[in-house]
Amino acid sequence: MTYITRADRMLVGGKLVHASNGEFDESINPATEEVIGRTPRATADDVDVAVKSADTAWPAWAELTPTARGRIMRDFGQALRARADEILRIEVADTGNTITPMRGDVGVAIDSLDYYAGLIHELKGQTIPATHQNLHLTVREPYGVVVRIAPFNHPLMFAVARTAAALAAGNAVVVKPPETSPLSAMILAEVARDALPAGVFNIVTGDGRTVGDTLVRHPLVKRIAFIGSPVTGRAIQRSAAEVAVKHVTLELGGKNPLVAFPDADPEAIADAAIRGMNFSWQGQSCGSTSRLLLHEDIYDRVLPLVVEKVKAIKLGDPQDPASGMGPVNCRTQYDKVLAFFEAAKTDGARLMTGGKPPAGKPFERGFWVEPTVYAGVEPGMRLWQEEVFGPILSVGRWTTFEDAVEKANGTEYGLTAAVWSKDINNALRMVRRIRSGHTWVNGCSAHYLGVPFGGMKNSGVGREEGIEEMLSYTELKTINIVLQ
Numbered sequence: 001m002t003y004i005t006r007a008d009r010m011l012v013g014g015k016l017v018h019a020s021n022g023e024f025d026e027s028i029n030p031a032t033e034e035v036i037g038r039t040p041r042a043t044a045d046d047v048d049v050a051v052k053s054a055d056t057a058w059p060a061w062a063e064l065t066p067t068a069r070g071r072i073m074r075d076f077g078q079a080l081r082a083r084a085d086e087i088l089r090i091e092v093a094d095t096g097n098t099i100t101p102m103r104g105d106v107g108v109a110i111d112s113l114d115y116y117a118g119l120i121h122e123l124k125g126q127t128i129p130a131t132h133q134n135l136h137l138t139v140r141e142p143y144g145v146v147v148r149i150a151p152f153n154h155p156l157m158f159a160v161a162r163t164a165a166a167l168a169a170g171n172a173v174v175v176k177p178p179e180t181s182p183l184s185a186m187i188l189a190e191v192a193r194d195a196l197p198a199g200v201f202n203i204v205t206g207d208g209r210t211v212g213d214t215l216v217r218h219p220l221v222k223r224i225a226f227i228g229s230p231v232t233g234r235a236i237q238r239s240a241a242e243v244a245v246k247h248v249t250l251e252l253g254g255k256n257p258l259v260a261f262p263d264a265d266p267e268a269i270a271d272a273a274i275r276g277m278n279f280s281w282q283g284q285s286c287g288s289t290s291r292l293l294l295h296e297d298i299y300d301r302v303l304p305l306v307v308e309k310v311k312a313i314k315l316g317d318p319q320d321p322a323s324g325m326g327p328v329n330c331r332t333q334y335d336k337v338l339a340f341f342e343a344a345k346t347d348g349a350r351l352m353t354g355g356k357p358p359a360g361k362p363f364e365r366g367f368w369v370e371p372t373v374y375a376g377v378e379p380g381m382r383l384w385q386e387e388v389f390g391p392i393l394s395v396g397r398w399t400t401f402e403d404a405v406e407k408a409n410g411t412e413y414g415l416t417a418a419v420w421s422k423d424i425n426n427a428l429r430m431v432r433r434i435r436s437g438h439t440w441v442n443g444c445s446a447h448y449l450g451v452p453f454g455g456m457k458n459s460g461v462g463r464e465e466g467i468e469e470m471l472s473y474t475e476l477k478t479i480n481i482v483l484q
């Protein structure tokens, strides 16, 4: 067994520590099933220490001037940049995501720190003309301790980019990394220890039930931000509600439609369908447009192009820049994808390519499945309704405008949607009817810094990635100055 990093400590109160009981969880490379590192298995007591450290640290952090706080955040970003190559190598080995697009993740993390550092001066209140003789105003105050719970698909990026707003608003954070891909957090712990005041940034590793749930229920935690599955999101809302009144925001799953009108260019739709699936991280993306809804007039023209392009995706070692897709993240994900292959068979979807694990070398070990397309997918099928979070693209057809609206909206989810048409009127009419939080016209997949991202329906609560996210980490206090 060869560990790819010796870093194996969490960050609690400015110190790099092991779990108090000395226990660890080992992490495996999903491409090979080799053990590649270890992380502390934190206890409930360790979580308590981390939260209390954050609670001690935030008042001084919040009292820094916006300029001073922003400067520290930017320096934190530069310190991450200095270890970007190391982080990338570890992240690719630990997640299975392919290396070329994953280069962007550290960049997004740093850009987000810069963006929110620059927005701190916008934490403004208002004056309100409620009475003529008095002064009524609002100020924004941090919650204090913010908990961030992250999923496995972009661990480092979520740990940094999705805590930057909370830090900017003057909170201290406690991050809970995903248990199947926690190794990059061990490097992050070292960087944050040196870059930020003690206790402002804490990392506790371990499982969801012990570490996650203890964080959610902790009496000093009122603000919880979660990215992950809808089932866990609801469990978090439940746990939080059992113990107190808490502010919980949720970024959850999606079964996102890409609706193509007959006037759109078939080649461009096929390219968008591939890009929108994010095969380079095995379709493990909440925003993946995993339902391609083609107008009946172009269905037979676009489908073969899509299949051809999916067949061309090169499955292989995620560390190889030429690979277009790696293994899925873990055995649970692997079993889930295989179960969807079975469900597709039972439901009568038409397999166009993939639908099985690849044979031969180097795929004997690891969690490999082929990039997959099913056609003839219809609203009653599991593939239509349920998020796979894997490399399966489902293709269905529509006839009238209303048929497309109904089909696009016909799931419990509402995270993203893409509409393709050369006619901007058609596209906008459609986009306005689709109940999704983040939409693209003639685009797909991309997030844009500063543009809010989040879901409607069971895809979530709240918006992240824009100024709204920063404001969501503050409580509004009103001050009424009664003049004598």
Ligand code: NAD
Residues within 6 Å of the ligand: 149, 150, 151, 152, 153, 176, 177, 178, 179, 206, 207, 208, 209, 211, 212, 213, 216, 227, 228, 229, 230, 231, 232, 233, 235, 236, 251, 252, 253, 254, 285, 286, 287, 387, 389, 415, 455, 460
């Ligand atoms: P998950 O819900 O299984 O786990 C996410 C995190 O929650 C992990 O850190 C886990 O340890 C923790 N957790 C588990 N049980 C918990 C509990 N009871 N209390 C507190 N924390 C708990 O999700 P996953 O499998 O890691 O990620 C896949 C899911 O994440 C998909 O549904 C995907 O769509 C979603 N996701 C959403 C977005 C978004 O921005 N909307 C982005 C990425 C992923």
